[in-house]
Amino acid sequence: MGGTAAAAGLAAGAFVAGRATASEGDAPARRTDAFSFRGEHQAGITTPAQDRLHFAAFDVTTGSRAQLIALLQAWTEAADRMTRGLPAGEGGPTEGASNLPPDDTGEAIGLPASGLTITFGFGPSLFRDEQGRDRFGIADRQPAALRTLPHFPADMLDPERSYGDLCVQACADDPQVAVHAIRNLARIGFGTVAVRWSQLGFGRTSTTSTSQSTPRNLFGFKDGTANVKAEEPAAVEKHVWVGAEDDAKAAWLAGGSYLVTRRINMHIETWDRQPLGDQEGFVGRTKASGAPLSGGQEHSEPDFEMPGSEGPVIPVDAHVRVVHPDFHQGARMLRRGYNFVDGSNPLGGLDAGLFFIAFVRDPDTHFIPIQNAMAKSDALMEYLKVTGSALFAAPPGAAAGEYVGQALFEA
Amino acid sequence: MRKTVAAALLVAAPLLAACTENTRADGEDTGDTRAVSVTSTDDGCELSAVEAPAGTLTFDVKNDGSQVTEFYLLGEDGLRIVGEVENIGPQLSRELVVNAPAGSYVTACKPGMKGDGIRADFTVSESDDAPSASADDQGVVDQALANYQAYVQDQSDQLVAKTEEFVQLYKDGDDDAARALYPEARVHWERIETVAESFGDLDPMMDAREADLEEGQEWTGWHRIEKDLWPPATGYQALTPAERAEYADDLMANTETLDGRVQELTYTVDQIANGSRGLLEEVATGKVTGEEEIWSHTDLWDFQANVDGARVAYEGVQPIVEAKDPELAATLTERFAALQALLDEQKTDTGFVFYDDLSQDEIQALSNAVNALSEPLSRLTAAVLS
Numbered sequence: 001m002g003g004t005a006a007a008a009g010l011a012a013g014a015f016v017a018g019r020a021t022a023s024e025g026d027a028p029a030r031r032t033d034a035f036s037f038r039g040e041h042q043a044g045i046t047t048p049a050q051d052r053l054h055f056a057a058f059d060v061t062t063g064s065r066a067q068l069i070a071l072l073q074a075w076t077e078a079a080d081r082m083t084r085g086l087p088a089g090e091g092g093p094t095e096g097a098s099n100l101p102p103d104d105t106g107e108a109i110g111l112p113a114s115g116l117t118i119t120f121g122f123g124p125s126l127f128r129d130e131q132g133r134d135r136f137g138i139a140d141r142q143p144a145a146l147r148t149l150p151h152f153p154a155d156m157l158d159p160e161r162s163y164g165d166l167c168v169q170a171c172a173d174d175p176q177v178a179v180h181a182i183r184n185l186a187r188i189g190f191g192t193v194a195v196r197w198s199q200l201g202f203g204r205t206s207t208t209s210t211s212q213s214t215p216r217n218l219f220g221f222k223d224g225t226a227n228v229k230a231e232e233p234a235a236v237e238k239h240v241w242v243g244a245e246d247d248a249k250a251a252w253l254a255g256g257s258y259l260v261t262r263r264i265n266m267h268i269e270t271w272d273r274q275p276l277g278d279q280e281g282f283v284g285r286t287k288a289s290g291a292p293l294s295g296g297q298e299h300s301e302p303d304f305e306m307p308g309s310e311g312p313v314i315p316v317d318a319h320v321r322v323v324h325p326d327f328h329q330g331a332r333m334l335r336r337g338y339n340f341v342d343g344s345n346p347l348g349g350l351d352a353g354l355f356f357i358a359f360v361r362d363p364d365t366h367f368i369p370i371q372n373a374m375a376k377s378d379a380l381m382e383y384l385k386v387t388g389s390a391l392f393a394a395p396p397g398a399a400a401g402e403y404v405g406q407a408l409f410e411a
Numbered sequence: 412m413r414k415t416v417a418a419a420l421l422v423a424a425p426l427l428a429a430c431t432e433n434t435r436a437d438g439e440d441t442g443d444t445r446a447v448s449v450t451s452t453d454d455g456c457e458l459s460a461v462e463a464p465a466g467t468l469t470f471d472v473k474n475d476g477s478q479v480t481e482f483y484l485l486g487e488d489g490l491r492i493v494g495e496v497e498n499i500g501p502q503l504s505r506e507l508v509v510n511a512p513a514g515s516y517v518t519a520c521k522p523g524m525k526g527d528g529i530r531a532d533f534t535v536s537e538s539d540d541a542p543s544a545s546a547d548d549q550g551v552v553d554q555a556l557a558n559y560q561a562y563v564q565d566q567s568d569q570l571v572a573k574t575e576e577f578v579q580l581y582k583d584g585d586d587d588a589a590r591a592l593y594p595e596a597r598v599h600w601e602r603i604e605t606v607a608e609s610f611g612d613l614d615p616m617m618d619a620r621e622a623d624l625e626e627g628q629e630w631t632g633w634h635r636i637e638k639d640l641w642p643p644a645t646g647y648q649a650l651t652p653a654e655r656a657e658y659a660d661d662l663m664a665n666t667e668t669l670d671g672r673v674q675e676l677t678y679t680v681d682q683i684a685n686g687s688r689g690l691l692e693e694v695a696t697g698k699v700t701g702e703e704e705i706w707s708h709t710d711l712w713d714f715q716a717n718v719d720g721a722r723v724a725y726e727g728v729q730p731i732v733e734a735k736d737p738e739l740a741a742t743l744t745e746r747f748a749a750l751q752a753l754l755d756e757q758k759t760d761t762g763f764v765f766y767d768d769l770s771q772d773e774i775q776a777l778s779n780a781v782n783a784l785s786e787p788l789s790r791l792t793a794a795v796l797s
Contacts, residue, residue, distance in 0.1 A: 061779050061780075061783065097793055098505070099681075099792055099793045099796060100789075100790060100793040101789045101790070187786065190782045190783050190785070190786040191742075191746060191782070191783030191784075191786060191787070192783075194775070194778075194779040194782065
């Protein structure tokens with residue numbers, strides 16, 4: 001999806017990978033990178049977007065706070081290991097006792113870390129149940145902005161693809177590595193959590209670093225041209241990380257971020273029948289280079305005032321205009337979405353679209369107004385159907401010896 | 412999983428039962444007099460030592476032959492199995508770790524897995540580290556084995572009695588009564604399902620579902636009769652009284668054959684532990700999905716019976732697990748209880764809610780509880796043998 005303004009800065013972010021500057025089609029060179037799981041912020045946010053995704057949401061099935069904490073400790077340990085390219089458990093897939101199931105499932109034997117990042121989040125339902133009762137003694141720490149997202153026009157949500165008490169985003173350059181991570185974490189969680197839904201994504205639709213070229217979504221357009229990028233530290237601070245003063249009740253979330261997911265189905269076959277000129281008008285960019293219809297190159301600033309033969313040259317309902325920060329008090333998102341194809345529907349159409357992921361400092365200012373504007377007046381909505389939706393709070397990174405989200409439960 | 416091996420060998424002294432491991436954490440340890448290298452070839456069985464001090468012995472068995480081999484540590488009589496490691500393919504190595512007190516033993520490599528094997532004497536000498544097989548522990552194990560054997564025999568007896576009653580009702584055309592008894596009789600089958608299934612000839616004749624059949628295979632047994640008692644609305648030809656009698660008598664005869672064989676069975680603790688895990692796997696793959704009883708929808712009776720059998724098996728070895736891994740024992744006890752609480756919610760005056768009346772949320776909750784129990788249960792056998 002088109003989007004927010006480019007203001008490419010410099011300065012490396014928190015990611016570990018040694019990478020050259022921008023070049024086209026350089027993904028294979030990164031396949032053996034390893035990103036540190038621990039740090040000030042969780043990895044998998046400003047980390048250069050990997051090519052593959054497996055995202056899972058979980059429901060907590062225990063009422064025990066101690067069990068929940070024990071799971072977060074076990075998950076932290078396993079995530080720390082797997083992101084270094086090690087097996088999920090200390091025994092490993094083939095070295096343990098032959099009369100025990102191995103503590104790693106083994107499909108990642110011989111594969112490098114592949115840029116794996118594992119990012120955890122907490123949903124509103126972790127804090128309070130449907131009746132508003134405190135589930136784990138943390139209700140008084142629920143961030144004000146962490147609520148079930150409101151219904152947006154044209155939402156056709158499937159509850160089995162929406163919401164969740166916990167989430168895990170696993171991204172890697174090898175799909176087997178991402179699936180291995182979710183599979184092993186789910187296994188560790190049996191008895192404490194159950195998978196509510198999960199989603200595979202096979203092609204990043206955003207860039208989170210200026211070192212990456214802009215990929216295309218399933219509409220065939222470049223996506224994420226104007227994303228917040230790791231090399232813009234001031235923009236990342238302003239738009240992505242929750243500040244220490246943002247929410248008095250939720251100091252634990254400082255240095256974290258809000259994670260929005262939206263499963264956006266595309267009416268692929270209908271879209272493909274639209275004339276090229278119409279497609280470009282819906283998006284507000286050219287299909288070939290991604291330049292705004294007001295001219296220039298991919299990264300040129302769009303000129304929303306430039307007149308055309310009938311109204312502005314960038315149409316009033318073009319996606320790039322409707323969601324642009326100029327019309328939303330400058331609010332920008334760090335988007336990290338993935339294309340998905342889950343086979344075909346019963347009528348033979350592709351069950352496909354964009355699994356939208358965004359990290360924002362405050363969904364009330366950085367997501368909900370923009371989504372409302374899009375749902376109300378974006379020309380693209382004709383070709384979209386939102387089937388899944390969720391909001392999570394992604395805590396800050398875990399330091400050595402800590403578990404992810406520790407500040408929520410202690411101190 | 413593999414079916415429980417019911418054609419039991421001699422009951423090995425379970426405290427001495429071996430566990431096998433692929434590698435040792437400490438790697439090469441040539442100075443350890445309790446570490447013995449074994450090289451099995453097509454016509455030889457070479458040991459690096461013929462004597463070791465009492466304690467935990469590690470036999471590192473390498474197959475340098477061209478056939479699959481086995482290695483045994485046998486008692487002085489050459490019959491009692493103290494420890495064994497099976498299925499070692501050519502050029503592969505496996506370890507046998509076994510706790511052995513002082514005494515005379517016999518070692519055997521069995522290339523080709525046939526015959527008596529290539530045997531030699533082996534001596535375990537007195538040592539301060541000798542294992543203490545306390546009388547109490549041995550008593551616990553003996554009790555567990557005896558109890559489980561009695562449980563299986565009792566369930567088999569009840570299965571015979573109720574099947575007899577059921578097939579008579581069915582032959583007499585008293586369909587309402589037959590339908591009411593169907594799930595209650597099958598409870599006794601499902602409680603010992605892993606044992607019953609270990610008889611590979613009887614299981615398909617007694618418990619095959621229509622979807623299990625090969626092209627051209629004749630369909631007999633419980634589910635054949637199930638379909639006749641709960642027939643599909645269209646396109647089904649009801650069985651004639653003569654056909655009914657044929658299927659009913661066949662089921663009864665097979666049930667009696669099963670009962671006869673069950674009386675002969677003995678068990679080892681690891682077989683009991685494996686049986687517990689296997690019964691939960693039956694739940695996960697057949698019952699919680701509603702695939703077992705697609706016509707009668709009485710899956711929850713089977714579900715409960717599988718859980719009963721798994722719990723009885725677990726409770727038999729529970730004192731052993733509590734001594735060796737108290738945390739695992741606590742988790743298993745708690746999760747059996749959690750699963751039972753969910754099943755209790757579905758109980759009715761006549762048994763259980765029918766599977767097709769369950770909501771998706773209820774099925775999901777049951778499935779979550781089965782997963783929660785199955786994961787720690789997969790470590791039960793190793794804990795019992797540790």
